[in-house]
Amino acid sequence: MKKQESFVSVVLVIKNNFNILTSYIKELSDDLNQSYSDYEIVIIDQSSTDETSANIDNLLTEYKSIRYILLSSEVTEDVAVAAGYENAIGDFVVNLDIQRDPVSLVNQLVTLCKQGNDIVLGVTKQPTTAMYNIIRPYVKRILRSIGYDFPRDFSGSMCLSRRTVNAVTESGRFYHKLYVRIAKTGYKSIDFKYDSKVVSNKKDIVTGIKEALHFTIFNSTKPLRWMSTLGVVGSLLAFVFAVYSIIVNIFTNNVTQGWTTLVLFSSVLFALLFTMLAFFGEYLARLLNDRSEHRSYSVVYEKNSNVMLDENRFNVLYDSESDDLNIVKTGRNK
CATH class of the missing domain: 1.10.287 (Helix Hairpins)
Incomplete structure (x- = not known):
């Protein structure tokens, strides 16, 4: 199978998950290596206390194009995901949950993104309590009033085109406002339903109220x-x-x-x-x-893989113009 020329970045946010990270990286690397000529895996470590930082070098010497970024302290989920998007350099950026999402989700999301959809949102069935179902319609109205219009069963996994990532990150402080800023870009968005590997914990009324207050307070007056x-x-x-x-x-x-x-x-x-x-x-x-002048997150250090994808590959053009179709911009010239 011919590899796709697109540069794909995959963001993984981890916290004491090294026991499953190794097997997930192996499966993900194999899948990306078969599908894409250029890719990177950006690991955002929320200051794990297990053996992650001590043993990450073993992954970096074995697998290609991994960037490991250790945060100085644990931050909220949207800030951690935002840190991954800010540091990713791919034409398409996908974030996955290593406990929930299959690695095949990357190719499915990127394929839809290439069809002219700048934002592809992963949707998977999530169990909820009866009280959560009662208040959810009212909370949805409040969130819509501030611009947050993501689907109800949005899993948190998504694929963004490069111009969407630039639009979200170029304006400075965006970390707590990540999802609302994505929704407000105005770029074409589509939902993608998939089956999760594990059943998530039930969403209850306390979780729903906390999320609503978080999005509302940080994103609207x-x-x-x-x-x-x-x-x-x-x-x-x-x-x-x-x-x-x-x-x-x-x-x-x-x-x-x-x-x-x-x-x-x-x-x-x-x-x-x-x-x-x-x-x-x-x-x-x-x-x-x-x-305040401090950032929403701080990086302790960053490590990169010692293995290159293709050391004989050069990013050089011999002609100033080309008749070849630019796959990255396909469907985005309207």
């Missing part, structure tokens, strides 16, 4: 507007209650009347106040993070 609106509504209710208190004092001499209403209403107002303060605190923290 709309919650701040919602809290402001809530504050206005609370002020109006307080004014109505003040009018009610005046009317009660005019038409009755019973001082205790309305005391229960006062207590309940004061409680509601305090709840609104503290909810607003919580969101203000989140946004103040976000502003402080955005104004």
Whole structure:
């Protein structure tokens, strides 16, 4: 089978997974070596505490085109994936989960990406709890309002064209905003359904709320507007209650009347106040993070494979123009 000329980067985010990393790299390398003339495997290590960093040299001397990047501390999933995309140099960049995704997924995603789809999203069936299914439609509306429009069963694995990667990473601080920025590029996107190797843990209501807050707070100022609106509504209710208190004092001499209403209403107002303060605190923290000079992740060191793909291959053109079809840009000139 003739190898494809496209340069494919595969990003693997690991955390104490060396027991399955070796076999996965072997299978992945064999598959990539048969399919592509140029490829790289970018391993993002979330500061593993197992034998990964001590034994990674064995993989680098045996397998071709591996780049191992060790982060100084564990970060959130979107930041780790963003670190992989920022360091990848391929025409098409795919990220996989070594515990869940088959290696054959790379060729399937890249094939769809070459057909003019700049974004190919992996979709696999994920078990959910009953409460998660109840709140999911409402959470989806909130996420859509900030531009996050990924499919419900999005697995986290995807393939991006080079221009999509550039559009997402060229604007500086994008790490926590990775998925929303991908959705907002406006490039053509398609879903790809596949079967996972393992069944994921059930998504529950706590996980759903955490993800929704993470995406919302880091990607939009709309919650701040919602809290402001809530504050206005609370002020109006307080004014109505003040009018009610005046009317009660005019038409009755019973001082205790309305005391229960006062207590309940004061409680509601305090709840609104503290909810607003919580969101203000989140946004103040976000502003402080955005104004700080430190990056969202730090690299301890990077190691590369000692084995080259093809030492006799040169990236040299002898003519300034060529009639050959540019496979990388196929379908993207519209």
